[in-house]
Amino acid sequence: MVARFMSLKEAVASCVKDGDTISMEGFTHLIPHAAGHEIIRQGIKDLTLIRMTPDMIYDQLIGAGCAKKLIFSWGGNPGVGSLHRLREAVQENWPHKLEIEEHSHAAMANAYDAGAAGLPCAVFKGYRGAELPRVNPNIKFIKCPFTGESLAAVPSIRPDVTVVHAQKANKKGDVLFEGIVGVQKEAVLAAKKSIVTVEEIVDDFGDISSNAVMLPNWAVTAIVEIPGGAHPSYAQGYYKRDNAFYKAWDPIARDREAFQAWIEEHVMNGGPEDFAAKREANKG
Amino acid sequence: MVEYTPTEMMTVSAARALKNDDVCFVGIGMPSAACNLARLTHAPDITLIYESGTIGTKPDVLPLSIGDGELCETAVNTVPVPEMFRYWLQGGKISVGFLGAAQLDKFGNINTTVIGDYDNPKVRLPGGGGAPEIATSCGEVFLVMKQSKRGFVEKIDFVTSLGHGKGGDDRASYGVDTKGPSRLITDLCIMEPHPVGKQFIVTSIHPGVTREEIIENTGWTVEFADEVAETAIPSEKELQVLRELHARTAKAHAGQQ
DSSP states (O other): OOOEEOOHHHHHHHHOOTTOEEEEOOSSBSOOHHHHHHHHHTTOOSEEEEOSSOHHHHHHHHHTTOEEEEEESOOEETTTEEOHHHHHHHHHOOSSOOEEEEOOHHHHHHHHHHHHTTOSEEEESOOTTOSHHHHOTTOEEEEOTTTOOEEEEEEOOOOSEEEEEEEEEETTOOEEEOSOOTTHHHHHHHSSEEEEEEEEEESOOOSOOTTOEEEOGGGOSEEEEOTTTTTTSBBTTTBOOOHHHHHHHHHHHHSHHHHHHHHIIIIITOOGGGHHHHHHHTOO | OOOOOHHHHHHHHHHHTOOTTOEEEEOSSHHHHHHHHHHHTTOTTOEEEETTTEESOOOSSOOSSTTOHHHHHTSSEEOOHHHIIIIIIITTOOSEEEEOOSEEOTTOOEEOSEEEOSSSEEEEOOOOTTHHHHHHHSSEEEEEOOOOTTTBOSSOSOOSBOSSTTSTTGGGGGTOOSOOEEEEEOSSEEEEEOTTTOOEEEEEEOTTOOHHHHHHTOSSOOOEEEEEEEOOOOOHHHHHHHHHHHHHHHHHHSSOO
16 A cells, blocks of 8 residues: 555544554654644544653643543653643543653653554563663563563554654655654554655655665555644754744643634634745754 | 853853763753853863754754754754664764753752652653763763752752662672763852762852851762862853854844744
């Protein structure tokens, strides 16, 4: 099955359902915010959300009541402070109780890698002397069968759906990522289905390195063209990270009513077409 | 007379800890300012690595996040995040990890996870991120943190990242063979671990700071080295470079929308 070009509404409706385990990756760069909004608009519930850095995208999904569980490794607003919706869900059970499974970055990066590699678990030198293994039963230690060395093990990540954003797809549906590529390739290859939103669809990629990070069209389920679809994250070569908005998010997310008003205005009454203007406004 | 703030004294002291040939895994916030100050002053060839996968980055402004575009655009190369943690960090290629903390104990164990009980926290902090493995896989660890009784505590609420554990050779009992926290730079002083017990002892006091101030702002019983140095004040060059860096950063992060 090769990737199909779809509208965002169609892609989310056909790939994501209540109760799914979903990974929306992008390490600071290329975070699929427009797709996150679509999941909120479609009222999808009981999701297990996986992301190394929940960031603003999961703060929104959690505050909007889409999440049952969060698997993560660093839950802050980078350089700004807390993710207040995540924090309130954990501290006050608002809008409802949120189960959390917490790891380190190394554990999650290894778990995505293992998921893409078809392994049941990841093995690495981690969590030594750290306390997370006490509170997370999904962290165990095994003995190397050759050296006897104690190694950390975590289950591999194998989402029902992975959603990522990339710079370009070509007309055949192959996808090109550039810049900070994070764990996007691993997250897509580890998942049963995948949605890739892109800045633009081009005839061909032109003069790119033969080592460029690509996903061939048969490794992706759905492709959606959304200019600016990563805002307020960024797409290298298209627009900069909107650091001012990451700062502005703090007071919005701090207050339940301000948050709900923001979601109503920008998500429930908005759409993927709104993102193009954000791209223009943040061109470097 | 050069005037400077305690935070500037801290950042400058932290920067001086780095050498030109270091390969440094940089935490965001205070460590990032110190590491880039070092690069812009006495250590122009230092390799700065951020966990977003950027190796040998030379940002003109401080990144707000560990993955700002500036880091990638000025890097020697950018690798996928699994590669960063597996080959470069776990593989033992990094000489120094530079970290901050929310809570710290006298053995350099770090809490960035919760204040209070894990399942019923008073304050839910962001969590470990890269730190648990940075703390054990880098050759040594420098810590930078403003000193306060709330932050410098006898017992941290959660051990996010291992320092010297319970002291002595406890760190090695976890199978860790790296040096661990070797320097703690605060806005009042510099501490280094006792060679045997591994508890932090004050080895240098910043000019104008008294021993009483250090004691008042520390939750554990402070120990002073037999010979305590006075930290050299920031030079005009160090202050100028640091202030220009902060000014460029503030300008770059304002006004977008």
